[in-house]
Structures are given as structure tokens and as C-alpha cells.
Amino acid sequence: MDSRWYGRRTDCCSFSLFLTYEHVLRRALERYRIPIHLVDYRHCCDWLTVDYVQPEHQYDDGLRVVAMIKQYLQVTKPGIIFGNLISVIGGFLLASKGEIDYPLFFATLLGVSLVVASGCVFNNYIDRDIDRIMERTKNRPLVQGLIDPQISLIYASVLGIAGVVLLYVAANPLAMFIAVFGFIIYVGVYSLYMKRKSVYGTLIGSLSGSAPPVIGYCAVSGEFDAGAAILLLIFSLWQMPHSYAIAIFRFKDYQAANIPVLPVIKGISVAKRHIILYILAFMIATLMLTLVGYAGYKYLIVASAVSIWWLGMALSGYKATNDKVWARKLFIFSIIAITSLSVMMSVDPTSSTETVLAYLR
Incomplete structure (x- = not known):
């Protein structure tokens, strides 16, 4: 041979x-x-x-x-897409009340996935400079030069247009409008300006994070009613302690990149107080779904238990000897909490007559 x-x-x-x-x-x-x-x-x-x-x-x-496909998939942030889809399912099934339109269901999931993926790619493009500084983001494909920045803009645009068109055609104009609203807030307001300039960037960004469940809900209902408003409130309030927990256990990254998040600007002690206040507000908002007549009592029991446990974890932060460890645990439980709520509102919707307020009347 x-x-x-x-x-x-x-x-x-x-x-x-x-x-x-x-x-x-x-x-x-x-x-x-x-x-x-x-x-x-x-x-x-x-x-x-x-x-x-x-x-x-x-x-x-x-x-x-294979490596190229992996890189283009990575810039869409699959973990964020998956998390958003869970909330979309929750909102969709809450409005469906057991009568599921499966073609609409899958079209809505795909449409939201495309819009969220588009926003994440744009965010990767915008944040190239600060991602290079932060430990957890320094190996992203755009930072490493594995994807051409101009190509990423085309890629993001195609994803976004496809998602918006799909929601308009398969769902309704309202669902499409909410998707566009969330996209503009995330890319145009939060990523381009507020994230770098203001301590209130997290608050503004929370509006975009609350859009997916509302899209799912409105895809079925076709209207922005009290149920949609409560979902918007629940998920906006949830975003705040969730994001502050990340900022605490990633404190050095945010500080090095000069990102003005609350723990960096005002201190971790102030952030802990805000976390507790937002969780209390979140607790009240979650109960409203049952009180107003959109979710049943099984949902109410789970929502109450999850919220109380989350609040207890937040309060334990005052005695924590290691803020980083405490914040990471709080962050992990925040994901468990919102997933639990999304699942329960999916399996335990109710009619408007089966409410606590109805019994009181």
C-alpha cells in the first residue's frame, strides 16, 4: 500500500x-x-x-x-426562543379554553419563534462591542468574526419579516401588531439605547418580554381584553426580579461593560429591595387571572404556592453570605415559577362565571 x-x-x-x-x-x-x-x-x-x-x-x-448552521442557530438564542414559546402556549391555551385550533396554534408558535429569533440576531449585532468585554458573551459568533455582520442583518431581517407576515396571515392583525410592538421595544428602544444609557432599561425591556403570551392569547381571542392586560402585567413584573438576579450574579460582567443595571448603579442592597417589591406585585397580578375569571382554582393554588416560595427566597437574600450564589438560585427559581404558571393557565382555564367575584356577587 x-x-x-x-x-x-x-x-x-x-x-x-x-x-x-x-x-x-x-x-x-x-x-x-x-x-x-x-x-x-x-x-x-x-x-x-x-x-x-x-x-x-x-x-x-x-x-x-454543520458548524455554520450551528453558528447561525446560536445567534438566534434558542434558549430564549424556547422560554418565550412556553409563555406563548400558556396565553394561547388560556384563551382557547379547551377548544384548540391546531393549525392556528402551530402557526402562532412558528411566527413568534421567527420574530423572537430576529430580535435576538439584531441584539447580537448591536451588542458586539460590549459582548466582547463580558465573560459569558465573548465567544458569540459575531464577536468571534464567524458570521459577517452585514449577513447577520440580512438574516435577522428575513426572519423578522417572515414571522410578521405569518402572524398577519395565519393569526390576525392584532397578534401581528403586538409582535411588532415587542420587537420595536426590544431592538429599537432597549438594545439600541436604554440598555446602555439608563438604569430603567430593564423596566422598558420587560415590556418586550411580556409580549409573547399576549400574542398567543390575542391570536385566539382577536381582542385585547382584561385577560390580555393581566398577562402583560404578570410577565412584565416577572421580568424585573428575574433580570435583577442575573445582574447580581453577573455583576462583574455588567460593571466591566459599563451597563447601567440597578445592582451596578444603586447597589445590590437596593436591588434586593426592588426584587421583593416586584415579587409582591407579581403575586397580586397572578391572582387576578382567577379573580377576574380567566383561570381556575388549580391555577390559583399553584400560583400562590410558587409566588410565596419565590418571595421567601427573595427575603432570604438579606441573610445571604454569598450574593452571587443566592442570586443564581433566585434566577433559576424564577424560570421554574413562570413555567409553572404557563403550564397551569394552559390546563386550567375557566369561564368568566366561575370566579371568586361572581360568588361574592
């Missing part, structure tokens, strides 16, 4: 292909009684119309394609 086979990196794909060709070759040589040691394998590969180096090149090309 040609000695150059031994000096070349061997991968599973190229080596298995070579063994296949070798097997065919050996059978042919045995049939015509040609001594195997007289054969130059390179010429045999030519005889079989095979370039013995090509399989390795094809394998490397395949790896590059």
Missing part, C-alpha cells in the same frame, strides 16, 4: 470508504490471479474512478456546513 496512506489523518468516513474499495479490488485481483503485492493502491483507486483523498475533503466540508 502507498505509504502516504499512513501519514494522512484517518477519519471514520474516509477509512471505511477505502476499506470498501479495497475489498472490491481484492476480489477482482483474486479472480484474475494478479499478485496483490504488485499493485499500487493509488492506481487502483484511479482504476475504480475514486480519488482516495476526496472522501476526507468531503467529510471536512460537511463539518464546516
Whole structure:
């Protein structure tokens, strides 16, 4: 065998292909009684119309394609998309009250996914300078130069337009309008200006974070009623302690990038007080879904238990010896809390007559 086979990196794909060709070759040589040691394998590969180096090149090309797809997927922030879809499902099923329009359901999920993905890509583009400074974001594809910035803008635009058109065609203009509203707040107001300039950036950004469940709700209802308003309030209030917890356990990152979040500007003690106040407001807002008649008592029990537990964790921050560890636990539970609420409003919607207020009347 040609000695150059031994000096070349061997991968599973190229080596298995070579063994296949070798097997065919050996059978042919045995049939015509040609001594195997007289054969130059390179010429045999030519005889079989095979370039013995090509399989390795094809394998490397395949790896590059997979890596590129992974990079373009990464800039859409799949974790954020998934989290938003859970809230979309909650809002959609809350409004459906057990009568699910499945084509509308899947179209709404896809439309919101595309709009959220678009916003995340734009955010990656806008934040390239500060992402380079922060430890958790310094390896993002746009920071590393793995994706051309101009291409990322085209990519984001295509995703956003596709999502908006889908929501308009498959759902209704109201759902599309709320998606556009959330997108403008996140990209145009929060990412471009408030995040870098104001301590109130988190508050403004919370409006965009509350849009997905409202989109899901309005895709079914076709109107912005009390249920939609309560969802907007619940998810906006939830965003605040969730975001402040991140800012506390990522304090050094935000400080290094000069991002004016509350813990950095006012101090962690002030942020802890704000967290408690927002969780209290969140508790009241979650109860309103049952009181006004949009969710049942199973939802009420779970919402109450989750909110009380979350409040207890927030209060324990005053005794915490390690703020970073405490904030990370608070952040993790915030995800559990909002997921629990989304699940319960999905499985336990109710009619407007089955309310506490109705019984009081």
C-alpha cells in the first residue's frame, strides 16, 4: 500500500470508504490471479474512478456546513426562543379554553419563534462591542468574526419579516401588531439605547418580554381584553426580579461593560429591595387571572404556592453570605415559577362565571 496512506489523518468516513474499495479490488485481483503485492493502491483507486483523498475533503466540508448552521442557530438564542414559546402556549391555551385550533396554534408558535429569533440576531449585532468585554458573551459568533455582520442583518431581517407576515396571515392583525410592538421595544428602544444609557432599561425591556403570551392569547381571542392586560402585567413584573438576579450574579460582567443595571448603579442592597417589591406585585397580578375569571382554582393554588416560595427566597437574600450564589438560585427559581404558571393557565382555564367575584356577587 502507498505509504502516504499512513501519514494522512484517518477519519471514520474516509477509512471505511477505502476499506470498501479495497475489498472490491481484492476480489477482482483474486479472480484474475494478479499478485496483490504488485499493485499500487493509488492506481487502483484511479482504476475504480475514486480519488482516495476526496472522501476526507468531503467529510471536512460537511463539518464546516454543520458548524455554520450551528453558528447561525446560536445567534438566534434558542434558549430564549424556547422560554418565550412556553409563555406563548400558556396565553394561547388560556384563551382557547379547551377548544384548540391546531393549525392556528402551530402557526402562532412558528411566527413568534421567527420574530423572537430576529430580535435576538439584531441584539447580537448591536451588542458586539460590549459582548466582547463580558465573560459569558465573548465567544458569540459575531464577536468571534464567524458570521459577517452585514449577513447577520440580512438574516435577522428575513426572519423578522417572515414571522410578521405569518402572524398577519395565519393569526390576525392584532397578534401581528403586538409582535411588532415587542420587537420595536426590544431592538429599537432597549438594545439600541436604554440598555446602555439608563438604569430603567430593564423596566422598558420587560415590556418586550411580556409580549409573547399576549400574542398567543390575542391570536385566539382577536381582542385585547382584561385577560390580555393581566398577562402583560404578570410577565412584565416577572421580568424585573428575574433580570435583577442575573445582574447580581453577573455583576462583574455588567460593571466591566459599563451597563447601567440597578445592582451596578444603586447597589445590590437596593436591588434586593426592588426584587421583593416586584415579587409582591407579581403575586397580586397572578391572582387576578382567577379573580377576574380567566383561570381556575388549580391555577390559583399553584400560583400562590410558587409566588410565596419565590418571595421567601427573595427575603432570604438579606441573610445571604454569598450574593452571587443566592442570586443564581433566585434566577433559576424564577424560570421554574413562570413555567409553572404557563403550564397551569394552559390546563386550567375557566369561564368568566366561575370566579371568586361572581360568588361574592
